[in-house]
Amino acid sequence: MSADPPPQDEAAAPVPPARPLVDVAALQDAIARFARERDWEPFHSPKNLAMALTGEVGELVELFQWLSEDASRGVARDPLTARRVRDEIADVLVYLVRLAAVLEVDLDEAVRSKLATNASKYPVHLARGNAKKYSDHRK
Amino acid sequence: MSADPPPQDEAAAPVPPARPLVDVAALQDAIARFARERDWEPFHSPKNLAMALTGEVGELVELFQWLSEDASRGVARDPLTARRVRDEIADVLVYLVRLAAVLEVDLDEAVRSKLATNASKYPVHLARGNAKKYSDHRK
């Protein structure tokens, strides 16, 4: 006659799967189709894709190189620059997702594992505070 | 009296939303919390994050620099290297997602727009085939 739900029933109920941290499956499919249609697959070795990633990151960095940190925060205020930043970020993401695909790296699993590593590497009570500490912990 | 469904009804029917190409909301939240707990937000200017991205891509590239393209395809066969590759890819993704967040760039919208641009920039009948064409079209 208790209103409490019986524990065993809870246990039996389907556990909702943890929400993925990242889901890029649809993008992976779109890029794979794009490459296949153009016969670009032979060029997409991990080595080449890592280089392409470099090139795109270089273009992204160029947008910030002469700006102060403060100015870099407001970079989206100019619509033209905002668009260029968005496009370069997209380029980096496309090559990164493609690289993960050809290497069969599960991105969700990869970041989940990395965040766990980072959490133990930079415990809150030690990492808190100033740049110096932060930099030192980065080593 | 036609058996055909009236067009207006179709229009009225709920259109299923397009599946997102990327969904990184949960990762963005996790990174934001991580940074907030450690008071690292002041360091996360777009300028600094673009630099951090560079550093991580550099570490990723180092794993492939002396390998042939073929060897780079098999890099996951060695468990230790596979793990390093996975970790470096995760590091790049974390900083990229964080950069997009602080700039309020919607990654799904960004890649969607970029793929459309690429599709018109590299039409299948022109882009198909060899490296030369590919490279030229990249310019």
Place this chain on the structure above:
Amino acid sequence: MSADPPPQDEAAAPVPPARPLVDVAALQDAIARFARERDWEPFHSPKNLAMALTGEVGELVELFQWLSEDASRGVARDPLTARRVRDEIADVLVYLVRLAAVLEVDLDEAVRSKLATNASKYPVHLARGNAKKYSDHRK
């Protein structure tokens, strides 16, 4: 019977050679010998060296990524960091000089030509002044 010096004499006078902007011949030799002794030449394709350059630049950038611009100016004050900066700069230079060598690029000629291009691209009266102008001219 003219008191003017005969032109042919002037022509005969030794013209002091223009001082080279850069002279890296001895470093090129040292690196070539280093690679040859270790049978590393097969790895030193331009493609691989460009990647190695990326990796080293990534390590250099990491030293500055969380620093403010001002702090980056004083980075040499800490002897340990000063040494790391010096070593990373040296690594970048070594790979750059090696890349130029395998591609038979004359670095002195290359920078001479580039400085001339830059001088006409950024005329003093236009380029002078603020970051905005500077960035715009960089495009």
Place this chain on the structure above:
Amino acid sequence: MSADPPPQDEAAAPVPPARPLVDVAALQDAIARFARERDWEPFHSPKNLAMALTGEVGELVELFQWLSEDASRGVARDPLTARRVRDEIADVLVYLVRLAAVLEVDLDEAVRSKLATNASKYPVHLARGNAKKYSDHRK
């Protein structure tokens, strides 16, 4: 009564100075003047210059990213590509030399010290041979 030359004489003889591995003094002067004339000095913090270096390396890498290693060796055969490669290499060198200057890093001393380190890190009898060994020693 020995025919051997007395040691003290040798010591007294002028020792020819070791030839510098690199001499970039004239380029440093030219860049400094170029920046001063355009009031660009405030932008040339080490942090910003490290970013600019990244951007230029990215442009250099893009020239090689879809090429096989073999094709990368012959990249100078096409005059247009040869010129682009030369220009990008020059851009990288200019920013590297400028970065060294603002940090007061003596490039000759830096590479001399680094080559000595490398020589003890990769002894010929261990480093010789295949890519695997090479990569492992790079760690």
